[in-house]
Structures are given as C-alpha cells and as structure tokens.
Amino acid sequence: MTRVVAQGTFDLLHPGHVHYLEDAATYGDELHAIVARRSNVTHKPEPILCARQRRDTVAALDAVDEAHLGDPEDVFVPIERIDPDVIVLGFDQHHDEERIAEALAVREIDCRVERASGREPRYDGELLSSGDIVDRVLRRRGGSRAEVDDIER
Template identity: 70%
Template sequence: MTRRIVAQGTFDLIHPGHVHYLADAASMGDELHVIVARRENVTHKEPPVLPDRQRRDVIDALEVVTEAHLGHTEDIFVPIERIDPDVIVLGHDQHHDDDAIRDALASRGIDCEVARASAREPRYDDELLSTGQIIDRILESRGCGGSGT
C-alpha cells in the first residue's frame, strides 16, 4: 500500500530549509505531494514575491516531490481531500496549530496523521534559512536596506 504524504508552504525563494523540510517529509512515505499556498492566502507574513505557478513549478521540479499542487483560493482543505494523504507534515517552524488541524480534518472525515518535520540548523555562520533573510541580504547588498522581516 502506498503511503501518501502532504507538505505545504509558500516556498518563495527556495532555500536549504525548504529542501530539508521536503526531504524530511518525503522520507515518511512513498509519495510526497506539496501544496503551494496561493499569494492571496498568505496573510501571516509578507506575500510571496514570485507568482503562484512559478513557485509550484519550482517545487514540482524537485526530485523528492511526486507532485506539486496550488492551494485552493477559498478552502485550504480542498486539495487535501483530493490527495487523501496518510500524513500531513508541517514544517518545524510553521505557524499552524497542530491540534486545530487535527480537529478540522476529523470534522471533514479525513483520516490522517499530523506530524512536524525536524529543524535544520545552519551549517555555517552566514547560511540563510529564511526567505525574509534572503530578501534582506539582497536589499542590504544593493544599498536598499532590509525589510525587517
């Protein structure tokens, strides 16, 4: 029986933290489906710089990913219902409430586990594991100042 895993995120400017998250999630099953958040649904941080389809296409090109999907504009659980995962793997630092997700899944009759990926620590002093940090570094290096995110 195939064990289907779902990971999700914004994935704006792919960095080593994203690669670690997706590899960790992929190691938990046979198929990794990744839901890429639509720009209009990103409300907990600055919206992504890159267009939705471009972010999805980059994630879909990664070897560990079976298929990348764009999130639903109105109901984040629509793609989860379609994919029918055995496990939803959240990033170690994602803002989601694990118990609230479990409750929402149960109320929709979706039977799957919710797990957290492990953290990836920087491997050297100037390694950047955050899209916000990457953007700040670009702005600073071009004399524009950082965004403070």
C-alpha cells in the first residue's frame, strides 16, 4: 500500500484545495492530509478558522482517508508517525522540494517529494485562493484586511 501525505493550512476550503487533495490522492492508495497549526503558519496571514475546524472540513472530502493536525512545534512529527511513501506539495506552496528531501533524509524518512498540478479557474469569478475569498468578502461587506487585522489584535 502506498501512503501519501499532503499538507497545508486549508483555511476557507476552496476548489483549489479540493484539486490539490484529489491530485495528491492519485499518487498512492491512502491519502493523509496534515492541517497546519496556527503557530506554524508564518508565511501568510494567520488562519481565520481554528485548526480543528479546518481538519474536520478536510476530513470530510472523499479524497482524504485521514486528516491530522500538525504538531505545534515540529512539522515533521506527524510525517514520522504516518511514515509516507510520498509527500505531495501543493502547486503554489512556498516549500522547497530539495530542502524537504534533505530534512527527510536527516530524519531517515524514506519517501519521495512530488509537486501537485495546478488548476485554472473554470469560469469567470471562480476563486482558487483563500486570500481572494477574504478580499471578495471584505469588498462586498465593507472593510479592509488592515481593519480586520486591527480587530483581531
């Protein structure tokens, strides 16, 4: 059995996330999705939804066999526990395949690293980015990201 891991923030689940997870599932027999903890999301704005809600939403997708919360301190802890054959990165995720492969080798985790295919919008107005969804909500309901960030502080 080929075990696959896909990981991400999965905040405000959208068709781009669904495509990523469905594509990742084609790399093996069993797909495990790891949902990042808020403390590990440092490359973009903090998630809007809590980690458990994001995990439960991802777990509801047919492509996902198991959804896990990431470790709050070490992103490789769930990967060590799952012991995948393949890690599939999202098409536009900021991760560097070579650096991940090196970190896996140091931890003696024997798996390959792949990159999922991208997905273009299928119709005008389809949003494939959580940031674009947030921006549209703010435009339609009034406000700005700066105002939202101020409220959350």
